Amino acid sequence: MSECGDCHGCGAASVVEFPGPLASPKIVALAGPPNSGKTTLFNRLTGLRQKVANFPGVTVEQHTGIAELPDGRSVGIIDLPGLYSLSPQSEDEQVAHDVLTGERPDTPRPEAILLVLDSTNLSRHLMLAAPILALGVPTLIILNMADDLRNRGGHVDTRQLSAQLGAPVALVSARQGEGIDEVFEFLASAMPAPAPMELPVLHDVPKCREWAGRVGSRASYRPPVPPKWTRRLDSVFLHPVAGPLVFAVVVVAVFQTIFTAAVPLMDGLRWLFEVSGKWVAATLPDSIFRSLLIEGVWSGVGSVVVFLPQVLFLFLFIGILEDSGYLARAALIADRTMARVGLQGKSFIPLLSAYACAVPAILSTRTIENKRDRFATILIAPFMTCSARLPVYTLIIAAFLPNRPVLGPFLGARATALLGLYLLGFLAAVVTARVLKSSILKSGHTPFLLEMPSYRWPTMRSIGLRLFDRAKVFLRRAGTVILLVTVVLWIMAHLPPVNGKAPAIEDSLAGTVGRTLEPIIKPLGFNWKIGIGLVTSLAARETIIGTLGAIYGMDPESHKLGLQKALQHDLTPGGAVALLVFFAFAMQCISTIAVVRRETGGWKWPILQFTYMGVLAYGGRVPRRAPDQVIAASPPPPLPETRW
Amino acid sequence: MQLSGNNVQPETSSKTLVDLRRGDAATLDHIDLPGKDARRLMELGFLPGVRITAGHSAPGGDPRVFQVDGSEIALRRETARRLKVRLDKTRPAPGMP
Numbered sequence: 001m002s003e004c005g006d007c008h009g010c011g012a013a014s015v016v017e018f019p020g021p022l023a024s025p026k027i028v029a030l031a032g033p034p035n036s037g038k039t040t041l042f043n044r045l046t047g048l049r050q051k052v053a054n055f056p057g058v059t060v061e062q063h064t065g066i067a068e069l070p071d072g073r074s075v076g077i078i079d080l081p082g083l084y085s086l087s088p089q090s091e092d093e094q095v096a097h098d099v100l101t102g103e104r105p106d107t108p109r110p111e112a113i114l115l116v117l118d119s120t121n122l123s124r125h126l127m128l129a130a131p132i133l134a135l136g137v138p139t140l141i142i143l144n145m146a147d148d149l150r151n152r153g154g155h156v157d158t159r160q161l162s163a164q165l166g167a168p169v170a171l172v173s174a175r176q177g178e179g180i181d182e183v184f185e186f187l188a189s190a191m192p193a194p195a196p197m198e199l200p201v202l203h204d205v206p207k208c209r210e211w212a213g214r215v216g217s218r219a220s221y222r223p224p225v226p227p228k229w230t231r232r233l234d235s236v237f238l239h240p241v242a243g244p245l246v247f248a249v250v251v252v253a254v255f256q257t258i259f260t261a262a263v264p265l266m267d268g269l270r271w272l273f274e275v276s277g278k279w280v281a282a283t284l285p286d287s288i289f290r291s292l293l294i295e296g297v298w299s300g301v302g303s304v305v306v307f308l309p310q311v312l313f314l315f316l317f318i319g320i321l322e323d324s325g326y327l328a329r330a331a332l333i334a335d336r337t338m339a340r341v342g343l344q345g346k347s348f349i350p351l352l353s354a355y356a357c358a359v360p361a362i363l364s365t366r367t368i369e370n371k372r373d374r375f376a377t378i379l380i381a382p383f384m385t386c387s388a389r390l391p392v393y394t395l396i397i398a399a400f401l402p403n404r405p406v407l408g409p410f411l412g413a414r415a416t417a418l419l420g421l422y423l424l425g426f427l428a429a430v431v432t433a434r435v436l437k438s439s440i441l442k443s444g445h446t447p448f449l450l451e452m453p454s455y456r457w458p459t460m461r462s463i464g465l466r467l468f469d470r471a472k473v474f475l476r477r478a479g480t481v482i483l484l485v486t487v488v489l490w491i492m493a494h495l496p497p498v499n500g501k502a503p504a505i506e507d508s509l510a511g512t513v514g515r516t517l518e519p520i521i522k523p524l525g526f527n528w529k530i531g532i533g534l535v536t537s538l539a540a541r542e543t544i545i546g547t548l549g550a551i552y553g554m555d556p557e558s559h560k561l562g563l564q565k566a567l568q569h570d571l572t573p574g575g576a577v578a579l580l581v582f583f584a585f586a587m588q589c590i591s592t593i594a595v596v597r598r599e600t601g602g603w604k605w606p607i608l609q610f611t612y613m614g615v616l617a618y619g620g621r622v623p624r625r626a627p628d629q630v631i632a633a634s635p636p637p638p639l640p641e642t643r644w
Numbered sequence: 645m646q647l648s649g650n651n652v653q654p655e656t657s658s659k660t661l662v663d664l665r666r667g668d669a670a671t672l673d674h675i676d677l678p679g680k681d682a683r684r685l686m687e688l689g690f691l692p693g694v695r696i697t698a699g700h701s702a703p704g705g706d707p708r709v710f711q712v713d714g715s716e717i718a719l720r721r722e723t724a725r726r727l728k729v730r731l732d733k734t735r736p737a738p739g740m741p
Binding site for chain 1: 677681683684685686687691692699700703704706707711713714715717718719722723726
């Protein structure tokens with residue numbers, strides 16, 4: 001149960017890091033209940049100067065940023081996980097508690113606290129002010145969502161409230177940027193400690209609530225009228241018939257749009273790489289270096305970067321759903337399904353974010369208090385179709401499936417196939433969860449609590465920051481892991497030299513690795529080229545595209561064909577299906593394995609998970625024909641070179 | 645809060661949140677859950693004496709959203725069953741004396 005249970009073997013804990021140099025070592029913490037708009041304020045204060053890491057030793061996400069004060073000084077800001085009280089029940093809350101009380105040796109105790117409360121629900125949110133003020137640390141009480149409060153006829157006397165609490169109070173709208181100056185003023189000031197006031201007994205929740213109500217009414221707090229639009233929208237989105245229908249339409253619309261809206265951008269990127277590649281080839285003299293640059297870097301990294309628009313579209317949708325408040329409704333609708341496999345509704349959010357990437361999803365399972373539920377969610381999260389699989393899927397589907405309409409102009413065959421693959425991963429996750437929850441991870445009940453936030457318009461700023469962050473992560477991976485793998489592959493493909501020249505690709509070191517693997521993967525319909533791709537994709541799934549791009553680029557037989565055509569030449573349709581199934585099931589991601597090891601505190605669970613998923617991936621596609629026939633089958637009739 | 649001493653369902657006059665249909669309101673009497681779970685519910689506003697209104701639900705009526713203390717919180721049926729309430733006198737439940 002101790003935090004150190006997670007960190008044995010992970011080396012010395014590093015000290016909390018900020019995204020840049022701090023002029024003055026002033027560090028403040030941003031604290032508040034979930035749904036108080038804390039993250040929006042954090043984004044508002046720090047802009048692009050943010051850094052996401054983990055608190056050393058535990059796996060709670062640590063968001064740090066630097067706020068630039070108008071006088072030019074800068075302040076370090078730590079965004080803490082959401083808190084309902086300072087008597088922690090989940091690891092998230094434990095970390096927030098320990099940072100605020102200065103009990104984490106790796107994190108300097110914050111000099112001040114920015115306590116963010118939802119002004120439209122002040123009486124309840126004020127409860128958190130009692131334990132925070134009791135810490136005696138300089139605190140600014142930020143009443144967020146001031147625009148909402150005003151528009152819905154609410155009111156609060158901030159001066160009175162400040163007198164009641166013995167601490168400065170600022171009425172702020174983080175979304176609109178209103179009142180941010182007051183926050184900066186506080187940060188620039190001497191930041192006085194709160195005046196000693198009478199506080200309730202902190203462990204007595206009814207007493208705390210009573211106190212909060214009293215303080216609120218003395219500050220003439222008038223709660224706003226219930227949000228009319230939220231009620232109206234909920235009578236559609238939570239309608240017994242219309243609700244699930246909207247849910248289904250949203251899911252289908254997301255997938256279909258990824259495949260129509262992203263196409264021109266992807267074509268543009270592809271064109272850019274082609275043109276720049278040709279330019280580089282024409283400019284540089286013929287050398288080993290040019291060959292590495294063109295065959296390794298351009299065709300390897302380029303073929304992955306092309307998928308950036310699709311990944312960004314996915315995150316755009318997740319961002320809109322989350323920020324608008326619809327995601328909580330989706331979790332509500334999905335809860336029955338989750339309950340059927342033995343999981344709780346809180347697992348839905350991590351599982352949904354696993355569609356983007358399993359790593360943050362696994363990190364976000366920390367909000368699930370029940371340890372067994374959390375482990376089950378961690379173990380099934382990598383089955384959800386992460387964005388790294390998306391380029392692999394789209395490439396193979398595009399190469400093998402003509403885009404016939406399935407549901408009129410609304411749903412094409414390719415989108416349907418993709419949807420099917422998403423469904424396949426989901427079903428594997430569900431069945432696995434069922435098995436786990438009725439065997440090794442059986443557990444009692446924890447109450448399912450889900451707060452329904454009011455609907456809000458997502459802001460460009462918040463979504464934009466998120467997309468920027470994602471693009472950074474994607475490009476960093478393309479520029480590091482994938483670049484490294486393609487370069488190593490290129491070198492292996494050029495060794496050992498024959499008469500001073502590169503060997504034929506199948507005689508090279510890389511080819512030898514692939515051909516060693518061939519007998520094992522032959523039953524699935526894969527040849528040695530795909531085998532090399534499977535090895536390199538262990539680093540990151542999408543690397544297989546760069547790998548194949550590089551191999552085909554170096555192979556004189558196929559280098560004139562595009563990647564799609566070359567694949568058609570190399571794989572039978574059956575082999576293509578097997579490859580898709582393999583990618584749907586196999587746990588080919590070193591980052592995920594690493595994060596599971598850290599989250600579960602040992603190698604037991606990741607090894608079990610890797611083996612289980614590997615067996616599924618290999619056994620998932622039982623060949624219908626004799627293996628030899630599959631390999632020897634003539635290439636399928638060429639499809640017209642179609643674009644997405 | 646009371647801890648559940650026995651699991652025998654009390655007489656018919658005892659109502660829980662599950663008995664509320666959409667639009668019904670009731671006053672929370674006590675939470676029949678272990679201390680830790682009850683505390684979390686209380687932090688979210690489910691305090692004895694508070695007025696709770698039943699709102700929308702997922703298809704099939706479970707989980708259901710409850711309006712309490714200015715928030716909307718969704719509870720599963722199995723949890724809602726542990727929140728004992730007194731129905732508001734203005735809307736007596738059918739079958740009540």
